[in-house]
Amino acid sequence: MERELALEIVRVTELAALSAAQWMGRGDKIQADGAATSAMRTMFDSVSVQGTVVIGEGEMDEAPMLYIGEQVGNGQGPEVDVAVDPLEGTELVAKGLNNALAVIAIANKGCLLHAPDMYMEKLAVGPALAGKLSLSDPLEITLQKAAHGLDKPLSNLTVMILDRDRHQDMIGTLRRVGVRIKLLSDGDVAGAMAPALSESGIDLYVGSGGAPEGVLAAAALSCLEGELQGRLMPSNDEEYNRCLQMGILDPHKVLSMEDMVGTEDVIFAATGITPGEFLGGVQYLGNQRAETHSIVMRAKTKTVRFIRSIHYLPNKPIAVASL
Numbered sequence: 001m002e003r004e005l006a007l008e009i010v011r012v013t014e015l016a017a018l019s020a021a022q023w024m025g026r027g028d029k030i031q032a033d034g035a036a037t038s039a040m041r042t043m044f045d046s047v048s049v050q051g052t053v054v055i056g057e058g059e060m061d062e063a064p065m066l067y068i069g070e071q072v073g074n075g076q077g078p079e080v081d082v083a084v085d086p087l088e089g090t091e092l093v094a095k096g097l098n099n100a101l102a103v104i105a106i107a108n109k110g111c112l113l114h115a116p117d118m119y120m121e122k123l124a125v126g127p128a129l130a131g132k133l134s135l136s137d138p139l140e141i142t143l144q145k146a147a148h149g150l151d152k153p154l155s156n157l158t159v160m161i162l163d164r165d166r167h168q169d170m171i172g173t174l175r176r177v178g179v180r181i182k183l184l185s186d187g188d189v190a191g192a193m194a195p196a197l198s199e200s201g202i203d204l205y206v207g208s209g210g211a212p213e214g215v216l217a218a219a220a221l222s223c224l225e226g227e228l229q230g231r232l233m234p235s236n237d238e239e240y241n242r243c244l245q246m247g248i249l250d251p252h253k254v255l256s257m258e259d260m261v262g263t264e265d266v267i268f269a270a271t272g273i274t275p276g277e278f279l280g281g282v283q284y285l286g287n288q289r290a291e292t293h294s295i296v297m298r299a300k301t302k303t304v305r306f307i308r309s310i311h312y313l314p315n316k317p318i319a320v321a322s323l
Helices: 004-021 029-044 090-095 139-150 165-177 188-196 211-224 237-245 257-261
Strands: 050-055 079-088 101-108 119-125 158-162 180-184 204-210 227-232 266-272 283-286 289-298 304-312
Touching: 004 029, 004 079, 004 101, 004 266, 004 289, 004 304, 029 079, 029 090, 029 101, 050 211, 079 188, 079 211, 101 188, 101 211, 119 188, 119 211, 139 165, 139 204, 158 165, 158 188, 165 180, 165 204, 188 204, 188 211, 204 211, 211 227, 211 257, 211 266, 211 289, 227 257
Parallel strands: 050 079, 158 180, 158 204
Antiparallel strands: 079 101, 101 266, 119 204, 119 227, 266 289, 283 289, 289 304
16 A cells, blocks of 8 residues: 555645534434544545455445445555545544544555454453464453563553443453553544554553444554454344355354454554543634644554644635534
8 A cells, every 4th residue: 555645644734634523512323423434425526546345334335425335535545445434433533532533544455454333352462472472361360461571560560441331341350350440431543543642541452342343443553563352242142144245154262363354554544533541532722723643554564653734714614613
């Protein structure tokens, strides 16, 4: 993939973030998600790729745009797989809470896992623990190995997990072992990225979340030299068969980074919608201007760029048309 694509897809996440931010704190996650999705889809027309959405807003009959299988880009440039989450954290925007993102990952055609819309069990770590832990181990063993690998006592280990009823047993284990816990209300992609970002103070991310978000997080971690292991959690025969239809022959296997994002180049971009662990949110500056904060990364070069942009909103009619 051409290096110029990194900056092209940041423009896409920026516009999605600007569009969604207008709905911040208004209590309407549907409108916020719709605004982000519409802006992202429109902006894709200017990107020089022949893209196919492999992770998006749902099936063709469920989503009017950015649906799985939709062709995006201007029809020029490389053939790529595209994974998107126009608004990662719809509830966060609706309630005015932190950590909402607009997210994109692209990879060469055939590299990104076509993850079905179901839960995935996840274990995410940063570079210091990559290749040293196993999702197949009991949680207590994983914590012990992590503490040893980081050369710190268990009591100094910090673990992030989504604050969900389904995680009460895991949270109980974490408390019994004595590690620090940081509960996350929403924002599965940002949570899984956190262990690879030293400023976050997070050592591990555990628990279950959306499978599509798992692939997006794996794309980010491939650029950050971290690791995500995942295991799909089909809850019934329909979901199990859905995995088979999408080419996942063993839905219960532990998925490696290679399974989820391949071994070739990956480009990942995210723009903050509300303030978060590592990106600022959209800020309105007056004089019809707004500021965005983005991250864009490439697995091939391991380059990580943080981009602060000032936008003149009259030149962004898509972003200001949602209200």
